[in-house]
Amino acid sequence: MSMELNWGLPVIAYLFLAGVGAGALTVSASILLRGGGGHFGGSHFDMARYGALIAPLPVMIGSGLLILELGSFHAGHWFKFLNLYTVINLSPMSIGTWLLTAFIGLSLVYAYTFLATDGAPGDRWDALRRSCAWLGVPMGISVAVYTGVLLGAMPSRPFWNSPVLALIFLFSALSTGVAAIMLTRTLFRKFQIRRLEAVSASSSTRRTSDLDVEGQYHQSGYILAASDTLLIGLELTAIFLFLIFAYLTVGDVRYAVSVILFGGSLAGTFWFWVIFLGLVLPALVELYYVTQRLLLHQSFAVPLGIEIVVPTIVLAGGFMLRYVVVVAGQITGPVGI
Amino acid sequence: MDQSKAPPQESRRAFLKGLSASATLAAAVAVRPAAAATRTVQYGMLIDTRRCIGCHACSVACKAEFDVPLGNTRSWVEYVEKGEYPNVSRNFLPRLCNHCSEPNCVDVCPTGATFKRAEDGIVVVDPERCIGCKYCVQACPYDARFINPVTGAADKCDFCLHRVSRGIAPACVETCIGRARIFGDLNDPNSEIAKKIATNPVSVLRPGMGTEPNVYYIAADHSDEQERRRGSYVRVTTHRKEKERR
Known part of the structure; x- marks a missing residue:
């Protein structure tokens, strides 16, 4: 390919990382507001905690990477990006700048309320935590959606110029956010089980669940796996809509989408890494374990290896989705001159 | 480099000065005074490709005028070759910024560094404001x-603003040996360009x-390599x- 990519790896990584952070915050805040702050302490609260502690980091790293991609930075004007803060206009990038700044601030405050290892629902940070969560859900969704709008705003880039793209990015952000929480939770498995034991030992009055500690741990895993399966299903639906509408049209969009359809230069990468490895395979594995609990009422217990591999390939697929979209958008353009 | 930097700065000052002057003048008359009252001039170019011989003199003049860094081009000439022997042709397509009336590059600029001048319709970049995010590079359908x-800032043809503002034709127009390029005010019905277009x-x-x-x-060959898909070379x-x- 002789095309020069104006937006390369930093932008690809940013789109992925912002999605993970936005997804983690949205999922964490949703879990907290759904149950963690009330009577469902224990494992729910821990999931919300992991999401909250993860959220700011990828978004901050991703935003930092964006600065490395700027032409002014390459020319030695290292702080010229601050010009972004002198303007508010309707450019998706301007909106995104302010949105990301607000997101980073909010997610840091939200993470701070979870910082204490003995944090629990109803502690002294509870009010602030719940306020942040109420703001966090729309804020996370906005950041995830805006990354799609950023690319979609240009008629000169027919591959990106689709309203469905923002939806794909939203579902991918939520799904990779869940995956990030799953992975963290698995890696800190021992820590969480110890915490659950401490909680159940100390609070004899507050019955968190009928399950034992091991069962509680797997119960939280069930909720994550089930929601991830649903999110992947929605993402596949959105991708299907993106592809079918592009395929059934004529002209620019039809030519652009052909790079990821059979015979296209990015088809192999797209269908193997994004569709199979990143979406279909993890969804099938999760579905296998989820249906056992859902239909056969067996206890939900996933082997450690699976609990590590599944979120890892979901995250890898999320990255490859951004890679394929960013590259495909830049190697295609309007037909004719 | 200094040359390439100077015109947009100057233009921005002039733009603001013009804006405030016209605003005070027209404020009493209309609700939206600035844009409507001052956009009387829209500079444009007409390129008669029948007169183009593909000599690249315009590209070279542009390079010299702005000291455009090696590997980059504000103005360039494309060769379009097509057909099967003996029915073949080669046509030339001189290219530059189109100074669009609905510039997508301006819409996406997050710092306001790129804007369409109200007084003459030239789309310019202020390198002092531009952070080089490349959003406009992506948004321009004309590359x-x-x-x-x-x-480190976005750059492109500015219709030789420093020359045009002194009443001199752009460098590419002045140098064209086939006189293929006509520059002027599209909104003035008596201008040569407006008459030729009409x-x-x-x-x-x-x-x-x-x-x-x-x-x-005039007589541009709009053929594109994408047409190979339909079987024609x-x-x-x-x-x-x-x-x-x-």
Whole structure:
């Protein structure tokens, strides 16, 4: 390919990382507001905690990477990006700048309320935590959606110029956010089980669940796996809509989408890494374990290896989705001159 | 480099000065005074490709005028070759910024560094404000923009603003040996360019993008390499770093 990519790896990584952070915050805040702050302490609260502690980091790293991609930075004007803060206009990038700044601030405050290892629902940070969560859900969704709008705003880039793209990015952000929480939770498995034991030992009055500690741990895993399966299903639906509408049209969009359809230069990468490895395979594995609990009422217990591999390939697929979209958008353009 | 830096700065000052002057003048008359009252001039270019011999004098003049860094082009000439022997042709397509009436690059600029001048319709970049995010490079359907490695800002043709503001024709127009290029005010019905456009079949590039370009062509060959998919042979030589049109 002789095309020069104006937006390369930093932008690809940013789109992925912002999605993970936005997804983690949205999922964490949703879990907290759904149950963690009330009577469902224990494992729910821990999931919300992991999401909250993860959220700011990828978004901050991703935003930092964006600065490395700027032409002014390459020319030695290292702080010229601050010009972004002198303007508010309707450019998706301007909106995104302010949105990301607000997101980073909010997610840091939200993470701070979870910082204490003995944090629990109803502690002294509870009010602030719940306020942040109420703001966090729309804020996370906005950041995830805006990354799609950023690319979609240009008629000169027919591959990106689709309203469905923002939806794909939203579902991918939520799904990779869940995956990030799953992975963290698995890696800190021992820590969480110890915490659950401490909680159940100390609070004899507050019955968190009928399950034992091991069962509680797997119960939280069930909720994550089930929601991830649903999110992947929605993402596949959105991708299907993106592809079918592009395929059934004529002209620019039809030519652009052909790079990821059979015979296209990015088809192999797209269908193997994004569709199979990143979406279909993890969804099938999760579905296998989820249906056992859902239909056969067996206890939900996933082997450690699976609990590590599944979120890892979901995250890898999320990255490859951004890679394929960013590259495909830049190697295609309007037909004719 | 200093040369390339100077005009937009100057233009921005002039733009603001003009804006405030016209605003006070027209404030009493209309609700939206600034844009409507001052946009009387829209500079544009008409390129008669029948008179173009593909000599690249315009590209060279532009390079010399702005000291455009090696590997980048504000103005360039594409060769379009097509057909099967003996029915073949080679046509030339001189390219530059279209100074669109609906510039998508301006819409996406997050710092307001790129804007369309109200007084003459020239789309300019203020390198002092531009952070080099490349959003406008992506948004331009004509690949007219690039990041200047010296300034780190977006760069492109500005219709030789420093010459035009002194009443001199742009460098590419002045140097064209075939007199293929006509520069002038499209909104003045008595200008040479307006008369030629009114009396000839003209076209603009990629009208489907909705950008309403102000660079017009006579007898432009709109063939693109994409047409190979339909079985006809077309080869486009861009003569720039980007070997293919996007």
